Amino acid sequence: MKTQTLFLHLSPLLIPYVSLFCAGVVLAAVQSVGLWSPVPLPSGLGAAYTRLWSSPWFYEMFGFSLYVAFVSALLATGGGTLLACGIWGMPALLRRMSVIYKATLILPHIAIGFIVLVFCSQTGVLASLARLVGMITLPVQFPNILYGGNGFGLILAYTYKEIPFAILMVLGLLAGFDRRLFDCARMLGASRVRIFFCILVPSIAPAMHSAFIILFLYAFGAFDIPYLLGESKPAMLSIEVYNLYFKRDLTNRPLALAMLMLMFCFSVLFIMIYSRVVSSLTARERKL
Numbered sequence: 001m002k003t004q005t006l007f008l009h010l011s012p013l014l015i016p017y018v019s020l021f022c023a024g025v026v027l028a029a030v031q032s033v034g035l036w037s038p039v040p041l042p043s044g045l046g047a048a049y050t051r052l053w054s055s056p057w058f059y060e061m062f063g064f065s066l067y068v069a070f071v072s073a074l075l076a077t078g079g080g081t082l083l084a085c086g087i088w089g090m091p092a093l094l095r096r097m098s099v100i101y102k103a104t105l106i107l108p109h110i111a112i113g114f115i116v117l118v119f120c121s122q123t124g125v126l127a128s129l130a131r132l133v134g135m136i137t138l139p140v141q142f143p144n145i146l147y148g149g150n151g152f153g154l155i156l157a158y159t160y161k162e163i164p165f166a167i168l169m170v171l172g173l174l175a176g177f178d179r180r181l182f183d184c185a186r187m188l189g190a191s192r193v194r195i196f197f198c199i200l201v202p203s204i205a206p207a208m209h210s211a212f213i214i215l216f217l218y219a220f221g222a223f224d225i226p227y228l229l230g231e232s233k234p235a236m237l238s239i240e241v242y243n244l245y246f247k248r249d250l251t252n253r254p255l256a257l258a259m260l261m262l263m264f265c266f267s268v269l270f271i272m273i274y275s276r277v278v279s280s281l282t283a284r285e286r287k288l
Helices: 001-034 049-055 055-087 092-106 109-120 125-132 152-174 180-187 194-222 224-231 235-244 250-287
Strands: none
Touching: 001 250, 049 250, 055 092, 055 152, 055 194, 055 235, 092 152, 109 125, 109 152, 109 224, 125 180, 152 194, 152 224, 194 224, 194 235, 224 235, 235 250
């Protein structure tokens, strides 16, 4: 009864959101197979999916998007966890002052992209400082961090933006952690490393997993930072979807929507598999 009452109270927000979301997914799925197209298509139904499965450039972009999303989410989650543990162990006064880490959360992703561009480009702040101290004489001698074909600029921007989010998630669990467990472990002879990995990490693992899933899927499908810091080749999938849908003829729209639907299906499948693996590992640890 309480659940029904909760859904009833949330229905003014849930009904429009679910309706619009489901309508958008259904429309994208239908148009991706060639139905309800704005122009007559010479190819048959499902031709867009056939073209994607047989195109090496699609697998290249898919792999590059996975690489950028995985590395950035892993670095952000790991770095945010370590920083959260450090903040949690500070005295109360310093812990209150550390709230400054939330400043990055306020900035939109496009602003973070501009910050990385201003600091890390070959004509940016770091290159100017390197030239000022005599390390380089020409801008071209500065390492090409942003547009070197390896995605370092994207990873740097996502990591810088997402670390505060991981800190916030982990600190939420650490707030209710009983510090007396550390004292008991030390009395039993456990080292700091063993305490961290055997007591602290299992306690904050749910927040770490949630943060990783959210950050990975966002970086996998985001458009703003790749539009500013991405390259034409290899390109992120989101940029290719945008180019196919808006910058080319209308006959390419089913291809863009098919790519979008594959990204959506992969995201759902990733959440299911990741949650299942984490649940099985947690159950195995409990049996041990």
